[in-house]
Amino acid sequence: MTGGTLPRYAYLGPAGTFTEAALRQVVGPDEAVYLPQVDVVSAIEAVRSGAADRAVVAIENSVEGGVTATLDTLATGSPLVLLQEVLVPVGFTVAGRAGTSLADVRRISAHPHAWAQCRRWLNQNLPHVVHVPATSNTAPAALLAGTEPLLGFDAALVPPPAVDHYGLVALAEGVADNARAVTRFVVVGKPGTVPPPTGADKTTLVVHLPSNQAGALLEMLEQFATRGVNLSRIESRPLGDAMGRYSFSIDAEGHIAEERMAEALMGLHRVCPHVRFLGSYPRVDAPLSPLRPGTFDPDFVAAREWVTALRGGRTH
Known part of the structure; x- marks a missing residue:
């Protein structure tokens, strides 16, 4: 995407799909090269291979839940990140x-x-x-x-x-069972500097449990709960190497630049064997849950400064 070359966007084609409708919300056909693909895996892999600069793929539907092909393809392979999300009403x-x-x-x-x-x-x-x-x-x-x-x-x-x-x-016409159905699409790209927070952001992660013992899931979830980070989506996906082994695809409310999210990620890194960061980006769905006292950025900064002072000789 240099020197006046139009950016290339891979998407699930052919023309007329809901994915194309989502793509048109992101960038118009006169501003980008549209690259229709046969499936979402091909669209994502086009970014990995360099055949496309971005991909627009469905990641969640309000009726059917997560799009497993998208979740599984993002969870493995060379790292990619989510840059933006858009919502498209669905009817048939x-x-x-x-x-x-x-x-x-x-x-x-x-x-x-x-x-x-x-x-x-x-x-x-x-x-x-x-x-x-x-x-x-x-x-x-x-x-x-x-x-x-x-x-x-x-x-x-x-x-x-x-x-x-x-x-x-x-x-x-109008044959869908739920007239309010909507699909969430994401823009996928290669990693780079994370954009600054907007105040209404979402962070997407793939996390493996620290063990297969009782309490392992609780230990992972506590990393978010104790920092006041609300989860807007959590889905288990099989690792594929043995029965009963799962990873978790997670959307958490907040941005990696915010203290509570950064500390939650540090906690996950300490206790979980694998954490894949899939980006912090503006959210377009339901409003953020209110923060509880003690989980605002100044609260974390003040607590860190207090510990620093204790190390320097203060006693209270």
Whole structure:
């Protein structure tokens, strides 16, 4: 991103996905090169390889929770950090080719997250329909827009804008089970100097437990609780090397530049075998929880100065 070259952004394509909608919130198509990818792993790895400068990927859905492919890919491999987050409302339409009716539909292609968010409507209205998994929310729309006569599915669950974009017909609209569903997307980049705090920030971490013994999870969580750091998200993910071994993907309220967060990270570093810092960045969702007395930055500074004075000869 030097010398007037436009930055390159990898994202889950093809055109019309919710990820593209998130990307457009971050940077317009006239300000960046959009690089559609077949899945979120490819988008993240494009940053690692240098094929892209940034990636925009889904990390959490208000209905289905964490996007495991994103969480697992960020947890391993060369370090990357989260730079920004955006929220995109999520809704779905059953779309098909011209001449198709809802009564004709026997197989629907959909991304697994889309299918999960429309499961109740599908059970009530198309109880015998078969799910054909898709790599993205618009991949089946692009196939329906092509000339292949036999695709293995009759319709697709797609974002509403994809219907017109791919020249399809809406067979049923507003089919999502939760009209208030929203997906959180993050901008992923390579590590650098952490931007200063805004006062409403989030820090994302991957933490391994100090042991597999009783109380290990409590010991890890105490590093946050005793410093007054609230957790807005915590999810366990298998390490993959043996049954019963897990890491934790964590969003904590606050910024690494703030005293309480810095001390929590130092505590984690002391007691946990692995802590991966995935960035401190502005948050866009619910407001921060109020800080309790004794956990403001001046409280930590004053306590540190008091200990320094004790070491110098003071007795109180």
